[in-house]
Amino acid sequence: MGLMIGGSGASAKAYLKYNAKSGRWSVRNIDGSENEIGDPTFAADLENIATGWMLFEKGMPPQRVMDASTDQPAPKPTGGDFKRGFILSVYSKNLFGGIAELSGTSNVLANVVKSLYAQFEEGKDANAGKVPVIECKGATAEKGKFGTNYAPNLTIAKWIDRPDDLADESPAHPNDIYKPAALTGAPTPAASGHVPPPSPRPASSSATEF
Numbered sequence: 441m442g443l444m445i446g447g448s449g450a451s452a453k454a455y456l457k458y459n460a461k462s463g464r465w466s467v468r469n470i471d472g473s474e475n476e477i478g479d480p481t482f483a484a485d486l487e488n489i490a491t492g493w494m495l496f497e498k499g500m501p502p503q504r505v506m507d508a509s510t511d512q513p514a515p516k517p518t519g520g521d522f523k524r525g526f527i528l529s530v531y532s533k534n535l536f537g538g539i540a541e542l543s544g545t546s547n548v549l550a551n552v553v554k555s556l557y558a559q560f561e562e563g564k565d566a567n568a569g570k571v572p573v574i575e576c577k578g579a580t581a582e583k584g585k586f587g588t589n590y591a592p593n594l595t596i597a598k599w600i601d602r603p604d605d606l607a608d609e610s611p612a613h614p615n616d617i618y619k620p621a622a623l624t625g626a627p628t629p630a631a632s633g634h635v636p637p638p639s640p641r642p643a644s645s646s647a648t649e650f
Contacts (some may be wrong), residue, residue, distance in 0.1 A: 454540035456480070456530055460548040463579040463590030467536050479576040479592075482532040483600060484542075486560040486572060489553075490612035493517055493526040494545050501564040505614040516617030524552055526529075529611040531603050538605045548582065548589045559596050571606065 466476045492506030492514055503520070506527070507513045516522055525545035531538060535598040560572055575597040579590035602608065610617075634650070 443553055451522065454536035454538075456482070456540045456542040458542070458544070458549055460546050460589040460591070461587075463592070465576070466590075468542065469536065470551065470601075477535060479578060480532065480535055481575045481597065482535060482540075482583045483571050483603060483604055483606065484556075484574045485529040485531075485602075485608075485611070487564070488529065488610050488611050490527040490617075491618070492527075492612070492618070493522040493523065494543075495522045496545070497522045499639065504612070504616040505618050506574065506616045508618060519584060524550070525552060527604060527611045531571075531606045538580050541611060543611075546589075548591050552594055556596070557595050563596065563599065569600050569602065570595040570599040573598050573600055582638065 454470050457466045457468065458464075459466070463480070464476055465480055466474060468474045489510065490506050491510055492504060494505075494518055495503040497518070499629055503517075503522075504527075505514050505517050505522070523545040525543060527543040530536075530540050530542050551580070555605070556574065563572070573596070574594050577595070578594045579592050579616070579617060582589050
């Protein structure tokens, strides 16, 4: 067996991306390829959503200092323009072959996810052990001082049994989760892969399949 070292340009996971400026979705596949998709439908592990601080700089991998839990925020790191963001595990066999990561610091997307999480909290007691299936139906234009952005219209379409591949665990890497300096020393943001979505819109409509 050959040595598992070096790089091939591939990622250990797929990434679901949303571009608020264009209102478009894209997927970075495990093999490193990228493609745009139409409005997606996917299961989302909102029970285990991770929140925290993220820093994205051109030419550098993103840095993350994640909260210990959604009600235990980490202090803002120094030394960079860190912004509040989230990491969410999503699932679709058709769109990304199973598990993918949806994450970011965009206020537009974050506000949509906050609203989605409120829907989740309202329904989770009646759907114990299940995960919500999220459906996107277009986007709503929002004008601001930096121009127009597009907020995806995301709603919970139904609840399903947790897929076997969707582990009931935090999507954040343990090394990225903040721990008090008194216990482990000052937190150091850890890097993880990030690739911006491509610009052209695909003609295929198959992306709506779950």
